[in-house]
Amino acid sequence: MYSSFNHPQPDANGYFGQYGGSFIPPQLQTIMDEITKAYLTIRQEPDFLSELARLYKHFVGRPSPIFHAQNLSEKYGADIYLKREDLNHTGAHKINHCLGEALLAKKMGKTKLIAETGAGQHGVALATAAALVGLKCDIYMGEVDIAKEYPNVVRMRILGATVIPATHGLKTLKEAVDAAFEAYMQDPVNQFYAIGSVVGPHPFPMMVRDFQSVIGNEAREQFHEMNNKHPDHLVACVGGGSNAMGLFSAFLSDSVMMHGVEPAGRDLEKQGEHAATLTLGVPGTMHGFKSYMLQDEAGEPAPVHSVASGLDYPSVGPQHAHLKDSGRVNYAAINDDEAIHAFFELSRLEGIIPAIESSHAVAYAIKLAKEKGPSDILVNLSGRGDKDIDFVVKHYGKQYGIETMVEG
Structure with a gap:
């Protein structure tokens, strides 16, 4: 500690x-x-x-384990691992x-x-x-x-x-x-x-x-114990950025690629339809701190959207802003449909229902696996999807073959 x-x-x-x-x-x-x-x-x-x-x-049940998602890995051609923060008491980091x-x-x-x-x-x-x-x-x-x-x-x-x-x-x-x-x-x-x-x-x-850095400290030791090396890539979703910062903090001095995944929402080209702060924002001040932020024409915080409620914030943690400018971390964006697809992929291939927030990271890991081929990708599975089930079934159930119950 x-x-x-x-x-x-x-x-x-x-x-x-x-x-x-x-x-x-x-x-x-x-x-x-x-x-x-x-x-x-x-x-x-x-x-x-x-x-x-x-x-x-x-009380929490730490350390949270690292799980090798073998079925997901075989389908997409890279070894994908999950840091299981979803198993914590209360279901998230x-x-x-x-x-x-x-x-x-x-x-x-x-x-x-x-x-x-x-x-x-x-x-x-x-x-x-x-x-x-x-x-x-x-x-x-x-x-x-x-x-x-x-x-x-x-x-x-x-x-x-x-x-x-x-x-x-x-x-x-x-x-x-x-x-x-x-x-x-x-x-x-x-x-x-x-x-x-x-x-x-x-x-x-x-x-x-500091409190979240327990994630990265555990993951660094656990992954090395499993594979006698560091992962090639770290992936975590970014809204405010606490779960990502918790994972990244232990690896900043290592030669590990890090990827923070923002919400591209419904349309990355249209203000109010995404929350991709580091991708499209500019430096500004809100809620008592200076960082990147999404602004409207008057310089006020812009409206944002994400299918994941925990990611729809028009700014981001200042350390993430610094890591973007320094080039140490790659920040990318995943849209709503890609996140929901990953939600069902992980659920049906591995028996793990992720939070929609975490599904953004899973979606990017899938994309990374397709692009990079054989490599070790560690995803911070920051939360479980219990909270999202009703919403997902209501809005995406028919698309993914889930019949909703008829009232009465």
């Missing part, structure tokens, strides 16, 4: 190259400085690290940083955790962590996503969280972030905003990355 947090970036002001920082009101900056100080202290404390390691092992943030909030004397969620996985994970450590929990979620990911809304409520709809704008993830920030500003002393990705003002891009 100690090695997880020894990363060279960001600098003291939270910058990864020219990206990151903290662009927030002065009164909130005071609170953010307290969080930074508390985090930099607690991440060196053996008791905290031991407690986090204990929860990762006995989100629990990794939610436990860390909840423990930090408790130590700081906060009484409530608040957060945004898109697909609902972060919301479920935070509600779970809040119940475990004994804190109240408010989750902000766009009305569109509440309808789309309703099974996760039920889980959050069962766990004792209050789910608050974001009813303005497109009523999706960006609006949920807006609403959560507004609520946080009303009482930053007693509330802790547990940001759900490697985004937001410093220290959150650093802190969430």
Whole structure:
């Protein structure tokens, strides 16, 4: 666990190259400085690290295994491996940083955790962590996503969280972030905003990355144990970018190709029909940090779309922006139809139903296998698809031979 947090970036002001920082009101900056100080202290404390390691092992079920997807590999001509974050308690990678943030909030004397969620996985994970450590929990979620990911809304409520709809704008993830920030500003002393990705003002891009780096640390050791080498390629979906950053962080100094996969949505050529921030965005500032963002003609965050609720965000973590500019990571885009095809391919070839978010990474791995031929491709399977089943059957069931039940 100690090695997880020894990363060279960001600098003291939270910058990864020219990206990151903290662009927030002065009164909130005071609170953010307290969080930074508390985090930099607690991440060196053996008791905290031991407690986090204990929860990762006995509560989350870590380490998550690596699985060789033999049937998928034989069909597409490359060895495709899956880092099984979908097997974590709550069904995704989100629990990794939610436990860390909840423990930090408790130590700081906060009484409530608040957060945004898109697909609902972060919301479920935070509600779970809040119940475990004994804190109240408010989750902000766009009305569109509440309808789309309703099974996760039920889980959050069962766990004792209050789910608050974001009813303005497109009523999706960006609006949920807006609403959560507004609520946080009303009482930053007693509330802790547990940001759900490697985004937001410093220290959150650093802190969430650190907690998620357990993925890459495990994967590096596990893959080498299996094959006595590193994989040739790493693949992970990118919305805000936490699961990708968690995997990539352990391999940045190795000669491994890395691929971050964004949503091309319905139409990569049309604004509002995709969320391919690093592919088509420009540097800008929103939600308290500087990174690439998709902007409209007025310089405001542009409307976005993805079939995956967890990916429809018009910006991206600042470390990803830095990795794009440096050329260390290749960022590509997969459209809705390709992601859904991969959803069914993995389900029917391997018996693993992935989250639609993760399906973007699986789709790109399939494309990579076709292009590169024999090679080792490690995909971060960031979440399971339970939450997506109703949506997929409703919108794609007929196309893939699934008959929906007739009411009455």
